[in-house]
Amino acid sequence: MYDKPFLLEIVTPEKIFMHEEVLSVVLPEPEGEVGILANHSPLIAELDSGVVRYRDLQGTEHKLAISGGFLKVAHNEARVLAETAERGTEIDVKRASESLRRARERLQRKSQYIEASAVASISMEAGQELNLFNRIRAEKSMRRAISRLKAANAPIDQ
Numbered sequence: 001m002y003d004k005p006f007l008l009e010i011v012t013p014e015k016i017f018m019h020e021e022v023l024s025v026v027l028p029e030p031e032g033e034v035g036i037l038a039n040h041s042p043l044i045a046e047l048d049s050g051v052v053r054y055r056d057l058q059g060t061e062h063k064l065a066i067s068g069g070f071l072k073v074a075h076n077e078a079r080v081l082a083e084t085a086e087r088g089t090e091i092d093v094k095r096a097s098e099s100l101r102r103a104r105e106r107l108q109r110k111s112q113y114i115e116a117s118a119v120a121s122i123s124m125e126a127g128q129e130l131n132l133f134n135r136i137r138a139e140k141s142m143r144r145a146i147s148r149l150k151a152a153n154a155p156i157d158q
Contacts, residue, residue: 003023003059004023004037004038004039005021005022005023005038005057006021006022006036006037006038006039006040006076006077006078007019007020007021007022007076007077007078008020008021008022008025008054008077008078008080009077009078009079009080010052010064010066010079010080010082010085011079011080011081011082012082012083012084012085013083017082017085018064018085020056021057022054022055022056022057023037023038023054023055023056023057023059024036024037024054024055025052025053025054025055025078026052026053026054027045027047027050027052027066027071027080028047028048028049028050028051028052028066028147029045029046029047029048030046030048033050034071036073036078038076039076040073040078041073042073042074043071043072043073043074044070044071044072044073045070045071046069046070046071047066047068047069047070047071047080047082048068048143049065049066049067049068049140049143049144049147050065050066050143050147050150051063051064051065051088051147051150051151052064052065052066052080052085052151062087062088063087063088063150063151063152063153064085064086064087064088064151065084065085065086065088065091065144065147065148065150065151065152066080066082066083066084066085066086066147067082067083067084067140067144067147068082068083069081069082069083084144086148086151087151088151088152088153089152091148091149091151091152091154093149093152093154096145096148096149096152096154097145097149097154097157099141099144099145099148100142100145100146100149100156100157101157102141103138103139103141103142103145104142106134106137106138106141107135107138107139107142
């Protein structure tokens with residue numbers, strides 16, 4: 001096991017969420033995951049909603065849920081600017097499960113708010129754009145809920 005520590009800092013708009021020495025970190029990217037160890041080459045990357053896994057100085061793995069952001073690695077420091085961050089141990093599993101259920105329901109419907117053909121004052125194109133916007137919002141909500149449940153080691157109902 002690689003045991004040289006480096007600094008991991010996670011900042012949200014509200015606060016410095018985490019600032020500690022770690023042995024490794026794995027973060028979600030839009031195309032997969034990126035793993036960081038000490039002395040990693042400089043890197044700037046977009047982050048996706050997902051689970052952050054890191055090992056503390058004792059080698060214990062911890063999980064966090066984040067919802068998007070950016071990563072900068074340089075000078076043996078990994079800095080994350082995230083929209084939100086939650087420790088897996090602090091996640092309200094019941095609330096996350098309910099959020100996942102609602103998101104799935106919205107995705108099951110053709111349109112959450114407007115059927116373009118039912119509203120004469122809105123053009124077909126505008127109605128389709130609104131439907132796409134609602135679908136994207138529901139998909140993001142579903143990914144956030146799944147990330148929160150995974151970080152909490154909770155089951156994800158099918």
